[in-house]
Amino acid sequence: MAPDSVYPACQIPRRVFCRSAPLIRVIDPHERGSPAVSPTEPRLAERSPAPPPSAARWPQGPGVLGRLGTWAARHARAVFVGWLLLVVALGAFAPKVTTALSGAGWQANGSDSVAARTVAQQHFGGNASSALQIVVKAAKPVSDPAVQQVIARAEHLAADDPRVSAVVPPQPGATISRDGHTAIVLAGAKASPDEMVRAADALKGPLAALSTPGVQVHATGASVLWSDFNAANHSAMIHSEILSWPVTLAILVVAFGSLVAAGLPLLLTMAGLAASAGSLVLISHLFPVSVWAMNFAMMFALALGIDYALFLVVRFRAARRGGERSAVEAVAETMDTAGKAVLLSGVTVLVSLSAVMLVPSPAFRSMAGGIMLAVLFVLAATLTLLPAVLARLGRRIDALALPWARAKAGAAEQGSPRFAAWGERLWRHPLRYGAVALAVLLALAAPVVGLRTAMPSITVIPADASARVGYTAVQEAFGPGMPGMLQILAPGGQAAEVQAKTAATPGVAAAMPAQPAPDGSGWSLVQAVPKVDPSNPALKTTVDTLRAELPRGTLVGGAAVENLDLQHALDQKTPLVIGVVLGLGFLLLLVALRAPLIAALGTLTSLLSTGAAFGAARLVFQDGHGAGLLGFQPQGFLDGWAPVFFFAMIFAIAMDYTVFLLASAKEHYERTGSPRAAMTGALAHSGRVVFAAAGVMVAVFLTFALSGPLPPKEMGLVLGLAVLFDAALVRLVLLPVLLRLTGHAAWRAPAWLRRVLPDIPFSHG
Known part of the structure; x- marks a missing residue:
């Protein structure tokens, strides 16, 4: 049986006895490199360090999100009707979105x-x-x-x-x-x-x-x-969507292993898009909204809809535990665990994008607002509509499953064996893999030193x-x-x-x-x-x-x-936006995890993937490497709005993965008090989700790099590379290595801080 298999009776990993027994675990021979294990007594049972305070009490019944999921599951018809009315009412305005939204607003107010x-x-x-x-x-x-x-x-x-x-x-x-x-x-x-x-x-x-x-x-x-730029951009967006949908669907089917389950992200995306598009049209009657707001909203609705659905569906499958639990009970557990991570992720995305509002430009503010609106609708659908659908589907969520997926269905609750093995390898050799990942990221980020920015020239059309x-x-x-x-x-x-x-x-x-x-x-x-x-x-x-x-x-x-005044405003506001994004991201992780060290490390590592993406962007768009392949004429600089806006978007996506990984790690640490179980269990249960979600995002973003005017190419390549670097090198290598090296210290907090912060458990009793 896999190391993280679970006894249904006590719902805790096999290495830890039931709740009534002392917290004792038998030493795994492979754990000799762990700081928690004495190398001189490898075969003796060892009492684990005192678990964190949240492990001392298990929730009695579902929490707030668990109760929300239970309500949605038991009132599925009302939820379906409510969302149908909302989508129809707002979706009626959606066809007007391309004509109602504005094309200007690229100015520095007050200049x-x-x-x-x-x-x-x-x-x-x-x-x-x-x-x-x-x-x-x-x-x-x-x-x-x-x-x-x-x-x-x-x-x-x-x-x-x-x-x-x-x-x-x-x-x-x-x-x-x-x-x-x-x-x-x-x-x-x-x-x-x-x-x-x-x-x-x-x-x-x-x-x-x-x-x-x-x-x-x-x-x-x-x-x-x-006018010409908006027309070219709209055509590029449509072309990119046509290219990305087949790839997206293929990745979804492979990731979920079931045609029915693969359709759930599309359900969330369509509901969120229809509602947000109609809302943008209505808001445009109050103040101008950039047409780019809808373009970015479409990308984020698709990307986050897939992320959130993946995380909840995988957890729902595990929570059913071979049919021993009802669909409603499985929904409650899913919402109490993965649902909290999704909510935290959504709030982090909203907070990151809200910092763009500090830029005194109508175009920037309306673009950020459009994305935030789409995130709100997708998040609402994830926390209400998706639980209702999961409860109604029950075991039918695996209908039309692929042959290989049926064979692996029984191991769902134990996580991915491949990512579990990867976690064990990182635990045994943290410096080897961590040093390589860090070196690659720093090498890619080095060209940022010579990055130049300016407002777009006439060559963008x-x-x-x-x-x-x-x-x-x-x-x-x-x-x-x-x-x-x-x-x-x-x-x-x-x-x-x-x-x-x-x-x-x-x-x-x-x-x-x-x-x-x-x-x-x-x-x-x-x-x-x-x-x-x-x-x-x-x-x-x-x-x-x-x-x-x-x-x-x-x-x-x-x-x-x-244009010059807008560039000056961007240069002035970029450090402030970056500082606010990092500060608010750290505070959110700190509140959720109650662990200042890992919250700081999770926030700061996002800078590495961002720097690597902009380093690659400098080589391509400023120096012209690969310009012929991508079909554009280099301007000798990166468009001036890219650093501040792309940073906020990249950080939002990176924190999305960070939340998924660390929420899963905290859940395992709450149950076991073991840093090893936290790190390897997080990779086993969320690594595949991060990997699959990143694959979809990279596919979606890189299609924009293949068509249309220059700014969408910059957006597609920078965001696509950032997601690739963040998922492959930061979240699946560097951050787990940091969990390994910091051990128990990653989850510790001063007593005064624990008294101030709320206790948000990610485990479900």
């Missing part, structure tokens, strides 16, 4: 550039960074009557859109090129940046249709860029996208800095000084004469063309110089400057 955009939109006819630029490039001069007809039709088309304010025709010396073959029509922004992205969605197609054999018409500008074609035409006709034109708003009486100092700034190619606001507000607008491309780092030096030398109260803005 000078956002203030400059607001002033320009209010006092200069919408000539702000969110205005649309209609580029007309002709073989003949733009003064040609045929070309003028095309320009007139473009102006009329833009003016008919209610989101467009004033339409400014091409101006000689400003928006007509020197060779006279390229002109820019400005369609002012009358609506919010989010609405201007929708205006770009509506206008870019009809505008392109105005093109003739000798005249090309394309819309460009920041709003069109986000396809070469044939309207914004990029128009962008290229403007640069060819007006110079490299024209697409990143600066908008400088001067207070009353300072226009001449602002214009003169702007023109004399080294990084400025040309500064146009100051334009007084037509509404008499006293503001003046100076538009300046930088010498470099908007994505060139030298632009930041130019902007910093202008802000330092121009008179007090002057606002420097423009689409490129908004």
Whole structure:
């Protein structure tokens, strides 16, 4: 019989006698390397150290989650009807999610550039960074009557859109090129940046249709860029989902060994997705929600739905103990043990993502909010809907089982023999395997030292996208800095000084004469063309110089400057977000485990997998290694929003696995008081779950690295590698080794801390 087999009568491992007997265990010959065993007396029985306080009392009946599971199991019909009504009610709004959510919001609230955009939109006819630029490039001069007809039709088309304010025709010396073959029509922004992205969605197609054999018409500008990016991103998401679903289903069937059981994660995912998608549509009526919120919500709903279902279903199978317990009793035990780990995991994910709210950007906050909403619905379904389904299925959960799965069904309660053997090997040789895992992680993380970040360039959208074609035409006709034109708003009486100092700034190619606001507000607008491309780092030096030398109260803005301000906000907030995520993650583990040492180690080891993933990202996306294989043009940096947002996502996933492993370890330690039983038992009972769940996540995330624009590729590769490194090297090697090396100390806590913290048992009596 396996080392962790259980006597049904006393429900504790075989090495420990029943509860009424003294806590004595017979020494396993293989335990001679354990600190708890005296090497000079290997064959004598040894009294174990006093078990932790939670082991001194076994719960009398199910706990809170056990009672919740029992209620759901006994009122399954009510639970099914409730979830059906919720999904139908919210799911009715889900089809509108792609049109209701916004495409902008990539700004730093409170920055000078956002203030400059607001002033320009209010006092200069919408000539702000969110205005649309209609580029007309002709073989003949733009003064040609045929070309003028095309320009007139473009102006009329833009003016008919209610989101467009004033339409400014091409101006000689400003928006007509020197060779006279390229002109820019400005369609002012009358609506919010989010609405201007929708205006770009509506206008870019009809505008392109105005093109003739000798005249090309394309819309460009920041709003069109986000419109094109969202379209490319949406297409990539759909393509990636098509690629990932077959792989996901195959892994689920292998992991569960049953077609019926494999369908349970899909049930949770669909319920959570439908509810969260409908909720996002409703929330979008209150404030803008980024369309990326739904994309990330879909990934997390699928990933966590699989994780949670795996953990609960495996435990439910073990809890049935060969049919000796009823389905309701098995559900109660499942919820009292694995259910607590799932709840803790969900709370940890929510806490990790909530730290992103510290970034003053609507896009970041709505993306984090969308993921958190999906996690809430999946967690609610896991703790209510899944217990009801398990109780109704009972033994039928193994229906349509694969042949090899039927043969192993009887060993379910003893855990995975392979992972149990792996645990024993780690116990005997901790330094050998731990040192290798640590060395690999540190080597992968080393390139992070040279990591550079910046906001995305125009190359993140396809070469044939309207914004990029128009962008290229403007640069060819007006110079490299024209697409990143600066908008400088001067207070009353300072226009001449602002214009003169702007023109004399080294990084400025040309500064146009100051334009007084037509509404008499006293503001003046100076538009300046930088010498470099908007994505060139030298632009930041130019902007910093202008802000330092121009008179007090002057606002420097423009689409490129908004990107710089957002990058600055991200650089400032990233250390704070990382610190908050780590601190809150540690506190959650401390409350749950009542063990400060292992809570700290479990939190800090997450930094290793994160660092390794970003080290690999630097080699690929900054240095260009493998760019041809993945089909992208390297920008020479990682997108600026990646470190803060990806860190929160990676940490949330890593803590998900940490909770599963340590919750299982604590359960075994509560029952036995043995560090060895805690470590090997945790791997035996949760190792396969972590391995299978990680396999699904890696498959889902890496499909995004194979299609679509650059940011989804970054997201897919960074998250996929992070999950791979975390599961394979940290949770299944390094963290168990740390449990082995710290022994009883891993689970100890000062008396004063035990009095302060709640006692949350993970075992079920």
